[in-house]
Amino acid sequence: MKRKITLLIGACIFTVIALATIQGYFIYNTYKLYEREINTSIKKQIARLEDTEEWEKINDTWSIHSKKYAKEYAKGDITKPTFTKYLSIKRDSLSKAMKTYMKKMAQPEDYDIDYSIYLNSITVIKGGKKNNLFDGKMLILANDTLKKNKILSSMGRWETKDSNDELILVVKSNRYYSFDELQQIIISKMAxxxxxxxxxxxxxxxxxxxxxxxxxxxxxxxxxxxxxxxxxxxxxxxxxxxxxxxxxxxxxxxxxxxxxxxxxxxxxxxxxxxxxxxxxxxxxxxxVAPIANKDSIQVTSEEIKDMIDDFKLYKPDITIELTSQKEAFIISMDRFHLNTILINLLDNAVKYGANKIVTDLKITAGNFILSVKDNGKGIPVKEQASIFDKFYRVEKGNIHNSKGLGLGLFYIKQLVQTYGGTINVESEENKGSLFTITIPV
CATH class of the missing domain: 1.10.287.130 (Signal transduction histidine kinase, dimerisation/phosphotransfer (DHp) domain)
Structure with a gap:
């Protein structure tokens, strides 16, 4: 049976892991699908922005001047640093114009994106000879400070030829967009x-x-x-x-x-x-649940001693010590139930190997406290939560070492709870046990 339970637990764990893996796979694919849909929508949004005369005017601002500088560079009138300086100076004005343009063209369904153009290279070809006016990566314009997740929108390459000067100009650039709220939007859609x-x-x-x-x-x-x-x-x-x-x-x-x-x-x-x-x-x-008889009774240490002596008639080899307050005390409890609790605790200690038992009775802070401590073999920690269960015995299946039906502690707990009390056990293996019963006076 234990092997079957172990196999069942293993099967359950495997099933949960498999189900979690399948769910994770579908969630990942759903995330990627939303990501593709949003990126497609953004590219359509960019395509709409780039398909106007106003956009062409902004883009021509740097491209026309680049052609002009390329001609002057081919003639030797300017140097590369001069061209780079020019692009740096024009960047702010172009970016400002782009930002204004994008706000004007914005539609309710549009995403709030950042847009930028980077120049990669300008190659001047004259007389079959190539010369690079610029080679690297320089920001031409951006509508806002670009976020970390820049996404390539398109790669541009255009070529012009001046027949008079037999000059060919090849320009390469990349266009990017950035959308930092991509993950948040996808997660909100997948919530x-x-x-x-x-x-x-x-x-x-x-x-x-x-x-x-x-x-x-x-x-x-x-x-x-x-x-x-x-x-x-x-x-x-x-x-x-x-x-x-x-x-x-x-x-x-x-x-x-x-x-x-x-x-x-x-x-x-x-x-x-x-x-x-x-x-x-x-x-x-x-x-059958016991019925509490809460008539007040007077109990003396001599009466408790008589109960213990009666028990010792059947167990003459057991040493039982009694400590109790000398004066009599009054409790609201059936005398027979008190005798049953005490004798069952003593009998339980003897059944499980005790040859010396210490019993203590006292009235403290309005509570009647009975404790029984023995030097028996003790109760394993894992068993202590179950010893008060009906029919439960620590030595499961062993009917020879300690006789009984597993009802003694169960009945004791029922009696104690009937009078509104509690029962606790402290025990270690091979170190005996201490049972403490507390009942309100």
Whole structure:
């Protein structure tokens, strides 16, 4: 069963990872699709901006002057730095004109983009001889300060020929746009999909968690029930077998039995009958919630000592120390329930290896506090949350080392809660246990 649960957990984890991977793949493709759609819309927006006479006028401002400088450069009248200086001076005015133009041409559905043109090279060819007027990357104009994610819009190349001077001019430039809100817009469009994906994954994980939790819980309950059936079967075997022998003995003729033998046999039947009744009573008490009797009773240390002495008659090898305040105290509790709690705690300590028990009773801050400390084998930390469950026993399936039905601590907790109290346990393996019961006076 454990192997099946392990395999099921592994399958659930694999399924969740696979589902998350598939969702991630579709979300990524959706993101890329939105990105392509927005970039396509922006390129159409740029194409519309570049298809007007006003745009041609702005663009011609630097291109016409570039032709003029190229001719002068071919004649040797200017140098390369002079041309570069000219472009730097004209950049601000061109950018300002471009910014004004884009605001005027803006439409409601347009994206708020930054636009720029960079000059890459100007090559002057004269008489078959090439000479570079400019080679590099220089900003010609920009409507705003460009953001980091510059995207190439188009690559330009135009060539002019002056037949008089046999001069050929080749100009190469790139046009860029920048849109910093691209990711934000895509994510806002995908918000519904992302939210649904997260909720779906959370729901699937929650379903797997609840299914596994219920499966493990059902397995635990099934194990406890199996242990209970095994233990109660074992508990019934001894008295029934003993009574069977005693009945067969009594079936003999009276003359074949001495009076002492006859009386001993009857006493044996009575003891085993009482034991069976006690076993049935334990099961019945665990099935019916106890009823609190809150009549005030006076309890003395001598009365508690008598309860302990009665218990020691059956366990003469156990050392039990009692510490209690000398004066009598009054509590609102049924005397029988108090005796049941104390004896069950003592019996539980003995069952699990204790040969020395220290019991303490006191009234503190309006609470009646009963503590039972033993030197038994202790309770593992992982078991401590379950020891008060019905039919639960620390030694699962072991019906020989410590007899019982797993009902003692369960019934104690029911009694304590009936009187509005609490029960706590502190324990370490091989270091004994300390049970503390607190009940309001």
């Amino acid at each position: 519904g999909l992302l939210l649904f994906s997260v909720l779906l994954m959370a729901f699937v994980v929650f379903l797997y968690y609840m299914s596994l939790k219920n499966l493990i819980s059902q397995k635990r309950i099934a194990d406890i029930k199996t242990d209970f059936v095994n233990n109660i079967t074992h508990e019934f075997q001894t008295p029934l077998a003993t009574m069977d022998i005693a009945i067969k003995t009594l079936q003999r003729k009276d003359k074949q039995m001495s009076p002492e033998h006859y009386n001993n046999t009857l006493a044996m039947v009575a003891r085993q009958n009482e034991r069976l009744q006690k076993l049935f009573r334990q099961v019945t008490e665990a099935s």
